[in-house]
Amino acid sequence: MQKENIFDIRDVSKVYCMKGVETHALRGVNLTVKRGEYAAIIGPSGSGKSTLMHIMGCLDTPTKGKVIIEDSDTSEMDDNELARIRREKIGFVFQAYNLIPGLTAIENISLPMRFNGIGKGDAQRRAKELLDKVGLGDRMEHKPSEMSGGEQQRVAIARSLVNDPDVIMGDEPTGNLDSKTSEEIMDVIEDLHKKTGKTVIIVTHDRNIAKRASRKIMMLDGKVAK
Amino acid sequence: MFDIAVRELAGHRTRTILTALGIFIAITAIVSLGSISAGVNDLISSSTSSIGADTIFVMKHFDMSEMSGPPGSQSIEDMTAEQVAEISEISGVKRTVPIIVSQAGGFFEVDGLNIEDVDLFGGENLEFEEGMWPENDEKAAVLGKVVANSFDAAVGDTILLNKKEVEVAGIFEEGSGAYDLVIIIPYDAANDIYEADGGATQIILEPVDISMVDSIKETVEEEHEDLDAMTMEDALSMMEEMIGTLNIMTFGIGFVTSLVAAIGIIITMYTSVVERKRQIGIMKATGAYGRTILMQILEEGIVISLVSSVLAVGVSFFFVDLINNVLMGGTKLAMITPELAVGAVLYGVLLTILASLYPARMAVKVDPIKAIRGN
Numbered sequence: 070m071q072k073e074n075i076f077d078i079r080d081v082s083k084v085y086c087m088k089g090v091e092t093h094a095l096r097g098v099n100l101t102v103k104r105g106e107y108a109a110i111i112g113p114s115g116s117g118k119s120t121l122m123h124i125m126g127c128l129d130t131p132t133k134g135k136v137i138i139e140d141s142d143t144s145e146m147d148d149n150e151l152a153r154i155r156r157e158k159i160g161f162v163f164q165a166y167n168l169i170p171g172l173t174a175i176e177n178i179s180l181p182m183r184f185n186g187i188g189k190g191d192a193q194r195r196a197k198e199l200l201d202k203v204g205l206g207d208r209m210e211h212k213p214s215e216m217s218g219g220e221q222q223r224v225a226i227a228r229s230l231v232n233d234p235d236v237i238m239g240d241e242p243t244g245n246l247d248s249k250t251s252e253e254i255m256d257v258i259e260d261l262h263k264k265t266g267k268t269v270i271i272v273t274h275d276r277n278i279a280k281r282a283s284r285k286i287m288m289l290d291g292k293v294a295k
Numbered sequence: 296m297f298d299i300a301v302r303e304l305a306g307h308r309t310r311t312i313l314t315a316l317g318i319f320i321a322i323t324a325i326v327s328l329g330s331i332s333a334g335v336n337d338l339i340s341s342s343t344s345s346i347g348a349d350t351i352f353v354m355k356h357f358d359m360s361e362m363s364g365p366p367g368s369q370s371i372e373d374m375t376a377e378q379v380a381e382i383s384e385i386s387g388v389k390r391t392v393p394i395i396v397s398q399a400g401g402f403f404e405v406d407g408l409n410i411e412d413v414d415l416f417g418g419e420n421l422e423f424e425e426g427m428w429p430e431n432d433e434k435a436a437v438l439g440k441v442v443a444n445s446f447d448a449a450v451g452d453t454i455l456l457n458k459k460e461v462e463v464a465g466i467f468e469e470g471s472g473a474y475d476l477v478i479i480i481p482y483d484a485a486n487d488i489y490e491a492d493g494g495a496t497q498i499i500l501e502p503v504d505i506s507m508v509d510s511i512k513e514t515v516e517e518e519h520e521d522l523d524a525m526t527m528e529d530a531l532s533m534m535e536e537m538i539g540t541l542n543i544m545t546f547g548i549g550f551v552t553s554l555v556a557a558i559g560i561i562i563t564m565y566t567s568v569v570e571r572k573r574q575i576g577i578m579k580a581t582g583a584y585g586r587t588i589l590m591q592i593l594e595e596g597i598v599i600s601l602v603s604s605v606l607a608v609g610v611s612f613f614f615v616d617l618i619n620n621v622l623m624g625g626t627k628l629a630m631i632t633p634e635l636a637v638g639a640v641l642y643g644v645l646l647t648i649l650a651s652l653y654p655a656r657m658a659v660k661v662d663p664i665k666a667i668r669g670n
Contacts, residue, residue: 123664128580128663128664129664148584148585149584149585149586152579152582152583152584152585153582153584155580155581155582156581156582156583157582161580161581163580163667165667167573167577167580167667168577169574169577169578170574171302171303171306171574172299172302176299176302180299180578180581181581181582181583183296183299184578184581184582184583184584184587185582189298228581232582
């Protein structure tokens with residue numbers, strides 16, 4: 070049986086130390102996210118929403134507190150275990166798309182599968198399926214520089230899905246796109262959420278994007294406001 | 296993921312080619328020098344193995360420090376006829392073989408000795424391609440195959456030694472080792488051609504018994520202060536020293552060139568990691584293990600070094616061919632043994648792996664958050 074809570078964040082703090090000056094990005098965050106939820110993390114710049122997402126997504130570790138993903142306490146994991154969670158449980162979609170410039174769409178999508186030890190042929194077959202799913206079946210051999218922002222973000226979404234993760238995390242996924250393309254990208258993500266029941270967590274400062282989520286998590290001064 | 300490594304290298308063609316060039320030059324230098332080392336070793340061992348262990352060589356004392364003028368302008372002085380006679384009288388000497396040594400055609404050695412004494416060098420086992428040994432009273436020569444090619448001479452032709460005509464009596468078969476480069480003439484002919492007055496450049500002594508080698512050597516050096524006597528043991532250790540020096544030179548040059556190549560690899564790999572920080576960050580963010588990143592950088596190094604080392608060995612075969620056939624006129628001075636070829640490729644790959652370790656470790660430490668944030 071699957072657990073109700075996929076994320077359980079307990080009293081998480083994050084302090085950055087730059088040139089001897091301490092910055093408190095998170096100050097005791099408590100938060101749970103249920104499996105299958107569609108949540109938007111919102112808040113002004115510097116409120117700690119990106120930091121929270123990075124910690125939830127195992128890209129960063131908290132200075133204090135616990136992050137429990139499906140019963141596993143990630144604060145006690147080493148780099149390799151964290152990498153495995155990022156690869157298998159979480160799919161990231163970033164604001165700047167973050168595709169690898171030298172590789173084609175299909176190679177970019179299949180890369181996380183290759184990290185999982187899957188052969189080139191199998192990985193590319195899966196990548197092709199996903200590329201069809203995001204409506205770019207005809208752009209397989211194109212490099213990121215040959216695609217528009219919206220197309221690159223679709224490729225990034227396909228990449229996030231390649232290892233069939235439980236959670237899709239978007240860090241301002243529409244931040245670099247015009248409003249029409251933003252809507253299209255969010256349609257793709259929402260469609261995924263509806264059809265596959267994947268948990269979706271989006272960091273955004275765009276009201277229109279946040280509006281579409283079923284739950285809004287407001288961050289203010291490093292804390293969850295509501 | 297060698298395919299990704301190849302894609303990455305192909306994406307930065309200039310940088311890849313320059314790195315490969317560094318490795319290529321180092322490996323070519325090592326293999327070419329190593330091949331000369333191996334070849335000389337082989338030549339020396341093949342030419343000394345046919346000489347008896349009890350043989351004593353006598354020659355005029357030769358001091359390198361007393362040399363003046365460019366190398367080669369000095370000729371080794373001859374011993375006089377009296378000295379030859381006195382040495383042959385020393386007790387325990389069974390046979391005295393005076394040899395007049397000279398040069399012809401640049402680097403061919405002319406040995407003048409009585410033909411019945413050629414057995415001292417295993418001469419009786421040499422195969423002739425054409426002709427045979429001359430009589431002692433003939434003004435005739437036997438040529439190594441390389442010499443014959445160089446003089447374009449066949450049996451019955453006449454060649455000039457010291458501007459005097461000598462008939463070709465025989466030609467050794469090709470591949471007779473050091474004998475490929477030698478001209479052998481009877482002692483009397485050499486005495487006449489080089490105006491030696493019954494003297495000799497070198498005397499080879501055969502003792503009655505091997506136990507007398509040391510006492511003969513001592514007597515020669517006591518009675519003739521201007522002469523050096525060398526036993527086979529001395530000669531072997533001298534040659535070993537020569538080969539040792541050659542090996543040290545090879546090693547030294549190889550070490551320096553590979554050091555330069557290694558620094559080149561470190562710089563290019565380092566630049567490549569710095570340039571790709573974001574990309575490495577993306578790979579880590581999407582779940583690549585640290586060791587996956589490490590392997591990715593090392594694989595790029597392995598691909599470059601494998602290709603350039605194999606190419607270098609290939610080109611070295613061409614160089615060796617050039618040295619042997621053009622420079623040496625057919626003698627196998629240089630040779631690439633399978634061990635040398637395989638060893639050089641392995642060395643090239645190992646060197647690159649070692650040089651890539653630091654940049655690769657740096658890549659592993661890239662912080663994915665910092666890397667992916669930048670636009």
